[in-house]
Amino acid sequence: MKDMIDIIVNIFPYAIAFTIPLLITSLGGLYSERSGIVNIGLEGLMVVGFFAGAVTIKTLEVALPDLSIVIGLLVGIIAGVLFSMLHAFASINLNANQVISGTAINMLAGALTVFLARTITGSGNIGIRLGIVRWDVPLLSEIPVIGPLFFQKTYYTTWIVLAIWGFSWFLLYKTSFGLRLRACGEHPNAAASAGVNVIKMRYIGVMVSGGLAGLGGAVMIATYAGEFNGTVAGLGFLALAALIFGQWKPLGILGAAFFFGFARTIADASQVIPQFENFPPLILKIFPYVVTLIALVLFSKSSKAPKASGEPFDLSGK
């Protein structure tokens, strides 16, 4: 038992570091899907933020060692927003198939960022010297058990992301803006007849998803990744899985992201954890995906997916 606690304490910081980009990207997907636009381009939007963050931090890290990471995170958000507008324009204005447009976003992000990275560095990899320094939260980190788990050696981005999560819950469920956004994903025609600008709301939904996914990618480079290499290794798709497993709800997403984050971290660390030594790592790796499929089957009768998600909204009212 003592061993188990030690293991948990040891892997906790890694699991949280891995979970945070997943959580924020998944939350981004929530905004988009709640507004009625399916966004399977999350993976690509993360890659864009990952790239933009890496380039910015690398460019500024000598001149502005302290500020470079903050600016890198902001540039990651902006890059994600701009890139997501391609998806917004295609899905909202041109009534494009949202899945195809999202796939194009994924492919374009992967190809374009490596194309640019190779032009910049030659090798296509962009490494940064120093990421965010881990930091103990004053006072709280001294609480026994909880302190070492949650408040020691944390990245400040973790707290920013959790704050955005809390704010999003408030925004989506406690404000008229949130009600309007959700209405656009459930019944856009009814929302429109009540005077909601569906086009504008959907643009906001997609652009927020781009910004948050971009932040997710930028957090990766600023925390544990250290180097841009052209891919986020399926983390964006895992975020999509967390969105579904969380049944399109902020609290559900929080739980799903931590669940997947921990599952993935245990899988990655299973060789060095005695208890998992003989456990096939394959099972741990495919766990999130299998669980998502099972969840989809179980919830198939009572899916909480936004009803109009994926359906184009035609102003002419056809």
Added chain:
Amino acid sequence: MKKDYTGVIKSLGAVLLGLLAGAILMLAIGANPLKGFFYLFQGGFKSIERFGNIFAIATTLILTGLSVAFAFRTGLFNIGAAGQMLMGGLCATMIGLSFDSLPRIILLPFMFIVALLGGAIWGIIPGLLKARFNVHEVVATIMMNWIAYWIVYYVIGDYFTSGLLETESASIPAVAQLRLPWLTDLLNGSYLNLGIVVSIACVIIIKFILDRTTLGYELKAVGYNRHAAQYAGIKVNRSIILSMMIAGGLAGLAGLTYYTGYSINIQIGVLPTQGFDGIAVALLGATTPWGVFFSAAFFGLLHAGKGFMSANTIIPPQIADTIIAIIIYFTATSLFIEKMWVKMKTRRLEKKNIKSGGDE
């Protein structure tokens, strides 16, 4: 009967816009786009070997493209061609590496069948989930992709490496390769292999199934209108499962041609881009079998020429993937191109009418 060229026009429009965007990118990094495209096309056509490689690359893309296109005809979006391709390739590789004492005439059909089955099973699962539980096939196939990714990672990594490199399987022995020595010699070392026969045969078979059989008619009917098809007595659920099974099988064969013909080993930790390029191939080919063939050949050209271009200019080879992604984006927004085209046509017609009206 007047032929409808809208599909062709849409595809050509998307290709032109993609190439134009590629040219702008080349300009943006300070390269000369004319030179870039010159080397890109020269890289595809300058020798018989390179020309063979266009079709060696197209072999896999034809099959993944057919896979996506076939499912599309039944109204299903098979984004899981990558995973199905991996499973087909994994099965073929395991057989090729384990039974290399069998004569070629038995071994190759054996590998063909297991690749077909491996891919088909990976397609049936999302098909079943869709038919039985109404689980969206896009999400299900994405999950299946990553499950396949990790299965290959551990099965190949733990049991089928050569011991030298842990990131790829041992090389497929000559007896189990789709490469034909005489063809390789004839084409000065091109990668073109038996797979091209498989893929062209599949084009013809799929064309036949879609246009000339009851099954094809039913699948298309489900694609046009699920509810109407149900009302007409077509078993919709059965059609969905069958369509995903065939689509998966085609992608499985893509894995056979790629991993035992083109690359002769299977790398771990890679979701094959061919699976996603297949979406572009299918859409650009307007989801028709021969359309898939020609768009796969075009993408084959881009991929075959990109290395030569990159060696002779400062343009990184990823320009080819970027152009392909932009082409998909424009095919997704093809409605826009179609509208422009119709507008242009009507305007020309109006002009003509005004002119002829003025003459009277």
